[in-house]
Amino acid sequence: MSSLFNIKGKVIAVTGATGALAGGTAKYLLSEGATVIFLSRNLEKVNATVESARTISEQAYGYACDVLDEARIREVKDDIIAQFGRIDALVNGAGGNMPGATISPDKTVFDLAISDYDSVMDLNLKGTLLPSLVFGEEMVKQKAGSIVNFSSMSSEQVITRVLGYSNAKAAVDNLTRWMATDFAQKFGDKIRVNAVAPGFFIGDxxxxxxxxxxxxxxxxxxxxxxxxxxxxxGEANEIYGAIHYLLCEASRFVTGTTLNVDGGFSVYSGV
Ligand SMILES: NC(=O)c1ccc[n+]([C@@H]2O[C@H](COP(=O)([O-])OP(=O)(O)OC[C@H]3O[C@@H](n4cnc5c(N)ncnc54)[C@H](O)[C@@H]3O)[C@@H](O)[C@H]2O)c1
Incomplete structure (x- = not known):
């Protein structure tokens, strides 16, 4: 394999790694020779996922880690550094929607459940920000690192019903651009922040x-x-290549971008 795309031995943490796209990505990165740290909320699910991932490679490790629990993220990060000495990349895969933050066809925006809206904003936005800060601090010390966030088609175009989720993913795009700029200006050109925006992939x-x-x-x-x-x-495995690209040397001059993986959805007017 060209060294531009080589991720062998890289230490990569993936949040939400028991999920469909994020979990599939974590296993793919493992199959490409990376050491992958599977992070998700539920310990049993993490253990089961890591056990099945170990059939791909022994370099799979897991921790129960809620992306909204900063103290726990720090604990996990300290453990990873103690064990592996560094963290090369972070994939912020934890995210999702919540029924109360969605406006069903028989409802209007005035029916929005603000507490669910807050939860969706927290999970998608703060749940991306907090791990990026904790792991990003280590990347700054190393003077190298790559962060990949998950955006959505709903961040730029209006997709009916999913109000809270859309607002949160639009903020993730902005966060991606903001952190990319700040890291590059203050800490050098080897710490990059990008995002992928999946189109429509069938998941649970x-x-x-x-x-x-x-x-x-x-x-x-x-x-x-x-x-x-x-x-x-989309098929889950159609997102892996985009994430691989954003994590490796091949994209070393790419930061602050959101890469659409959507079968053309984002560029089509429908006419
Ligand atoms: N599947 C799609 O079509 C699609 C489309 C656009 C964007 N996305 C985004 O891609 C990302 C990955 O999607 P997916 O399909 O793997 O989602 P998924 O729902 O299959 O998995 C999400 C994972 O995040 C975990 N999680 C939820 N809350 C958490 C928390 N507080 N702390 C830690 N982990 C938590 C869940 O346990 C689950 O394992 C998400 O941000 C999602 O919003 C997905």
């Missing part, structure tokens, strides 16, 4: 919204497909 969070029991598309699923030039949903 949105399966019922997009597909029927028999596998056919719901009305909303069909709307998405009609607005996706490639005419299909």
């Amino acid at each position: 969070q949105n399966r019922k919204l997009l597909t029927n029991e028999d596998g056919s598309y719901t009305e909303r699923g069909q709307q998405v497909i009609s607005n996706t030039p490639m005419g299909r949903f």
Whole structure:
């Protein structure tokens, strides 16, 4: 493999690593020779995921770590540094939506449950910021590191219903650009912050919204497909290459960008 894309031996932490896209990414990075630290809220799920990941490589490690618990993130970071001596990259995969922060067709924006809205903002925005600060501090000491955040199609275009999630992911885009600029100006050109914006991938969070029991598309699923030039949903493994690129030397002059992986959804007007 070209050294530009070589991630062998890199120590990479992935939050939300028991999830569909983030967990798949963590296993992919492992298969490319990285040492991968699986972080997620639930210890049993983390242990089960790491156990299955070890069939790919022995270099899989896991910790229960809530991305909103700064003290726990610091504890985990200290342990990783004690064990491996450094942290080369962080993938901020923890994120998602919450029903109360969503406006269903029979409701209006005035029905928004503010406490759920706060939770969604916290998980997606603060849950990206806090690990970036804790692990970023180490990257500053090392004078090198790469952070990859997860944005969404809803951060730039209005996607009906998902108000809280859209607001939070728009803020993640802004955070990506802000931290990228600040890190490069203050700590040098080897600490980078970027994001991927997945288009529509079927996962547990949105399966019922997009597909029927028999596998056919719901009305909303069909709307998405009609607005996706490639005419299909993404497969989880189609996000891995974009993240790999943003983590490795091949992208060493790339920072502050959000890379769309969406079958063309974001560029199509629908006409
Ligand atoms: N799946 C998609 O189509 C899609 C599209 C656009 C963006 N995204 C974003 O991509 C990222 C990864 O998505 P995914 O499909 O892997 O999601 P997922 O729902 O499958 O997994 C999210 C993971 O985050 C964990 N998590 C939730 N709260 C946490 C917390 N407080 N601390 C630590 N872990 C926590 C969950 O346990 C779960 O394992 C998310 O930010 C999501 O919003 C997904």
